[in-house]
Amino acid sequence: MEYIVGITLALIFCGAAAGLGMDRDRVFYPAVAIAVTSYYLAFAVADGRHELRRDRGGARGRAHADPRSRRASSAEPRIPMSAPVMLMKAVVRPEYGDTGVLRIKRLERPVPQKDEVLIRVMAAGLDRGQWHLMTGRPYAMRLATGLTQPKQQVLGMDVSGVVEAVGAEVTRFKIGDAVFGASSRTFAEFTCAREDQLCAKPERLSFEQAATAAISGVTALIGLRDVAKVKPGQSVCVIGAGGGVGSWAVQLARHFGAHVTAVCSTSKVEFVRALGATSVIDYTKVPLPTDGRFDVILDFAGNRPLSVLRKALAPQGTLVLGGGEDGDRFVGGMGRTLRAVLWSMFLKQRLAMLAGFVKPEPLQALAHILDQPGVTPAVGRTFPLEEAADGMRALVSNRVLGKLVLRVAT
Numbered sequence: 001m002e003y004i005v006g007i008t009l010a011l012i013f014c015g016a017a018a019g020l021g022m023d024r025d026r027v028f029y030p031a032v033a034i035a036v037t038s039y040y041l042a043f044a045v046a047d048g049r050h051e052l053r054r055d056r057g058g059a060r061g062r063a064h065a066d067p068r069s070r071r072a073s074s075a076e077p078r079i080p081m082s083a084p085v086m087l088m089k090a091v092v093r094p095e096y097g098d099t100g101v102l103r104i105k106r107l108e109r110p111v112p113q114k115d116e117v118l119i120r121v122m123a124a125g126l127d128r129g130q131w132h133l134m135t136g137r138p139y140a141m142r143l144a145t146g147l148t149q150p151k152q153q154v155l156g157m158d159v160s161g162v163v164e165a166v167g168a169e170v171t172r173f174k175i176g177d178a179v180f181g182a183s184s185r186t187f188a189e190f191t192c193a194r195e196d197q198l199c200a201k202p203e204r205l206s207f208e209q210a211a212t213a214a215i216s217g218v219t220a221l222i223g224l225r226d227v228a229k230v231k232p233g234q235s236v237c238v239i240g241a242g243g244g245v246g247s248w249a250v251q252l253a254r255h256f257g258a259h260v261t262a263v264c265s266t267s268k269v270e271f272v273r274a275l276g277a278t279s280v281i282d283y284t285k286v287p288l289p290t291d292g293r294f295d296v297i298l299d300f301a302g303n304r305p306l307s308v309l310r311k312a313l314a315p316q317g318t319l320v321l322g323g324g325e326d327g328d329r330f331v332g333g334m335g336r337t338l339r340a341v342l343w344s345m346f347l348k349q350r351l352a353m354l355a356g357f358v359k360p361e362p363l364q365a366l367a368h369i370l371d372q373p374g375v376t377p378a379v380g381r382t383f384p385l386e387e388a389a390d391g392m393r394a395l396v397s398n399r400v401l402g403k404l405v406l407r408v409a410t
């Protein structure tokens, strides 16, 4: 259904572009962007509905979700009706707002569906996406997450932990395995994740390090490998290099053999050098160059005007817009991204958006990279689950080096 929405809107766009006599090459990327954005929105709406059904619990929802029910499918794990309800701690936000809306609540422990794994959460990555979900800003996001109230109360997407139970159709994991990956509601002692959204935790990584990989690591990987198609020897500039996604992007760009220029503030200069940046621009002292020296720019911060970024980009270079926090309240950084994708139709330079959905293949590819020494997630600070609000405040202070992580169990 999500594919149909995306492809239909992209076809309508292509038809209109053909009617206007536009060059086919110029139409391709915007059409893909429209397809991806529509897919994402349709996916998010469908996902929101699924989570809402889970949140409601209730007798009707339980028939599918709770295996203690007599009507539960035979493919689900069997737990006797008399089994006590198991509770867990979770960070919830019943309404949108600042960190004051966060609460620690006791909730029923989730039960895995047939293709899911129940994880005892050891650590959960804290990223800007969680800030947006907490505040409900930019407002456009609420089309998917709930207009006036969040559809889903528990925050968190990145996770690492130990498998506690598996659904009947799970084949890759067994109880006791250490895993990492992406799910929803990971700011809790237990969470369920689809098997294909998880990988075995590389032994050389701690749970805290592994908990930063699925959201920030996969975003950086997709930006470099799939969108920019970075090649060895190319010159890559990472803006926001000292942050969660940027610290991954610097290391992965080096892993792909690129020369990396990191853009960050003074306090992060030594940190990004240690990650492998060949040169550093302290943006508080020096502006971006205007000589078109970069083959690829990955922009994760600052919301700089496209004209400034294009001057730093080679004539046939690729600008990948991954984020930025200085947009307006309605569309946030997306306004600039959509303008860029449309503008790209008329330019030799490629201006592309980055939608870093966690898909099985890039997650596996990242796990493979992490199995070897070289790329190591940079965890700047950790907070206990109960101090998630402090973690959120640290996140938006811009002072953290690399990633923030919530420690859930030890």
Ligand SMILES: NC(=O)c1ccc[n+]([C@@H]2O[C@H](COP(=O)([O-])OP(=O)(O)OC[C@H]3O[C@@H](n4cnc5c(N)ncnc54)[C@H](OP(=O)(O)O)[C@@H]3O)[C@@H](O)[C@H]2O)c1
Residues within 6 Å of the ligand: 127, 128, 129, 215, 216, 219, 239, 240, 241, 242, 243, 244, 245, 246, 263, 264, 265, 266, 268, 283, 300, 301, 302, 303, 321, 322, 323, 324, 325, 333, 354, 355, 356, 357, 395, 398, 399, 400, 402, 403
């Ligand atoms: N597209 C996707 O799928 C996707 C996925 C994940 C995240 N994102 C987005 O990517 C962005 C970055 O996320 P994150 O988790 O890395 O956030 P983060 O950890 O807060 O990092 C942002 C970094 O940008 C730096 N910065 C702030 N203003 C800057 C400026 N004017 N110029 C250069 N650097 C500046 C900050 O430190 P200094 O100012 O001290 O250098 C900070 O280190 C967010 O907007 C997030 O929503 C997108």
